[in-house]
């Protein structure tokens with residue numbers, strides 16, 4: 001239970017207990033529904049030879065009235081469940097996060113580094129959305145920009161980051177500070193090194209909670225911290241340790257526990273398993289999956305390892321040289337990649353049976369100080385045509401839920 005959950009639990013505990021005894025009328029309704037007794041009553045009612053026919057008819061009529069009432073109330077319940085479900089589906093259809101035309105440059109003495117250019121995507125509630133690409137393609141810059149954590153010489157040049165209907169780029173610094181962690185939180189790349197080496201784990205939680213106005217007694221803090229640590233598979237005693245006393249995997253779990261402490265709606269995880277060995281990577285990903293299920297957040301999972309990301313996310317966005325080149329459902333992207341860069345990324349994955357050559361991507365990613373004209377991938381693209389060298393392709397929806405930025409991909413997704 002996070003601090004928010006603790007507040008809810010406290011308010012529930014204050015509500016006086018209500019008696020659970022079922023009201024008499026409802027018991028009678030249930031008795032009436034018993035099909036056999038109704039049949040008997042009706043038969044009895046129609047039995048003219050019976051000495052108490054009128055009395056039995058009356059009882060049968062009452063019984064039918066109850067059935068009518070019960071059917072009406074059941075119909076109401078079904079309708080209300082349907083309405084609620086429709087509302088929920090409607091909510092699920094509405095993105096929790098909409099990023100539009102996000103553009104971030106680093107202003108260096110050599111000129112602006114166009115780290116992120118015109119990035120547009122949306123994420124739905126509880127969705128796992130992956131962003132993959134080679135080193136230097138701008139993934140971490142997107143992650144930092146989503147939380148407005150870009151530091152000089154970096155600057156968000158334009159765009160919108162709409163979280164649950166509110167544009168974060170229009171917030172003042174104080175509002176944004178309140179929103180971070182509470183509404184959108186980051187498990188940063190190398191997050192384990194972001195723990196303050198001279199502070200115990202407990203102090204990191206206290207700082208985060210107090211900074212967001214969670215004022216509690218010491219025991220209550222300890223209880224919440226223990227619950228958060230438990231959520232990520234750590235013992236409560238870990239709270240009293242210093243970061244250097246933790247393994248890499250434990251540090252990363254502490255960072256995840258910190259990020260979910262206020263149960264944000266969106267969790268951004270930038271390479272959460274980099275620098276961890278494969279077994280610990282798997283454990284950390286399991287932890288992330290478990291906490292996501294508990295708090296119901298949408299997760300943006302960022303990394304360069306297409307294989308690792310694809311195992312987890314519902315949709316993937318492929319990034320190249322600061323731009324998105326393809327976005328779509330994971331399965332479709334893996335089975336039928338449309339952009340030549342996505343195809344090259346997938347071809348570079350090792351296959352399970354170990355057969356087939358491992359194919360790297362020829363050439364190097366371009367400098368973002370001076371990106372090539374036209375499509376930034378054209379110098380490395382095996383199928384580039386003249387148009388690719390001159391005209392930059394736009395990200396277009398070529399078929400439902402499939403977005404591709406390539407001149408060679410027609411509408412409908414044929415190359």
Ligand SMILES: Nc1ncnc2c1ncn2[C@@H]1O[C@H](COP(=O)(O)OP(=O)(O)OP(=O)(O)O)[C@@H](O)[C@H]1O
Nearest residue numbers: 106113115134135136137138139140141142304368
């Ligand atoms: N502080 C900075 N000053 C100047 N350029 C920067 C700065 N930070 C990042 N860049 C440049 O911005 C571009 C995008 O970097 P970014 O770290 O976002 O890429 P990435 O895809 O996350 O890479 P990696 O996977 O290696 O973290 C790169 O060309 C990088 O050199």
